[in-house]
Amino acid sequence: MNIQETQINFTILNRFMVLKKKERLAHAYLFSGPMDVGKGETALGVAKLVNCENLSEENYFCDVCPSCLKINSRNHPDVHVIDNEDGGTIKIDQIRGLLGQVKMRPFQALKKVFIIRNIESMTIESSNALLKTLEEPGGNSLLLLTVSSLEKILPTVRSRCHTMPFSALSLRVMARRLMSDDGEFPQEAHFLAHFAEGCLGRARCLKEDKIFIQKDAIIDQFILSSKSEDFVKKILTDKPKTKGLLDILLSWMRDSLLVKVGVEDARLIHIDRLDDLKFFVERYSFFVLNDVYEESVKTYKLLADNLNVKIPLLIIKEKLRYE
Structure with a gap:
């Protein structure tokens, strides 16, 4: 996979690379920004970065080692993704399942990674359960949370995470990406970039629709x-x-x-x-x-x-x- 063709935010990934080298990774990070700007893909990129078996100075991750391949196929025993399925809410049972694993040692990875996407869709009960996890983190666990707006979640959850803001791509950069990566004609790329307001994932969904x-x-x-x-x-x-x-x-x-x-x-x-x-x-x-x-x-x-x-x-x- 060519990571340049993904929606990974390389500015954020660079920050995690530095934190990993300095051994200063915190236990919880909150990725905040509009829909479809690569928060989920970046979180998976971070999971690979902290667990890659062939990490080098030139690459964020190798994408070919057993760890990277398992994360790509979503079957790594130490990397868990929790989402609001079918656009519903994240239930307390989903968070309780996480609670039981956060403090456990990794089976194969260097660090267990828990990615919780769209945490604004959590119920009050599941938010409170997550808060308990954030207050009592596991030493070998990394929590990566995503949210479309900081105003949509409890202040107590925000205060226990390191926030990393994501922004939409500039319209010019996005149009170039749509032409180079997706083969769009200039006028089509121009329209998609403007209409999707700089959100590459949204632009691709619009085209599919x-x-x-x-x-x-x-x-x-x-x-x-x-x-x-x-x-x-x-x-x-x-x-x-x-x-x-x-x-x-x-x-x-x-x-x-x-x-x-x-x-x-x-x-x-x-x-x-x-x-x-x-x-x-x-x-x-x-x-x-x-x-x-x-x-x-x-x-x-x-x-x-x-x-x-x-x-x-x-x-x-x-x-x-x-x-």
């Missing part, structure tokens, strides 16, 4: 079309699709405001539809475009509150009738 087909359908059949009521009715039967429509609408209206004031460069998300954007903004005043943008923001919030957005969407379409 055929985002380009969805994007063009929403632009052509809702935003630019004078007859879109049937399209709206069809979309409204599926909340994720409705959210997708609003995501595209918001990004389109944002671009429209920029084009209206003369921007026609890489700051635009929909640079591949620049001709359509220019044609679109010629129909409306800046006031109307801004009004529709604000209505789109309000509608997005209504959807987040599980409220019906059919009427707000039809109002938006009414505002976009040709002047």
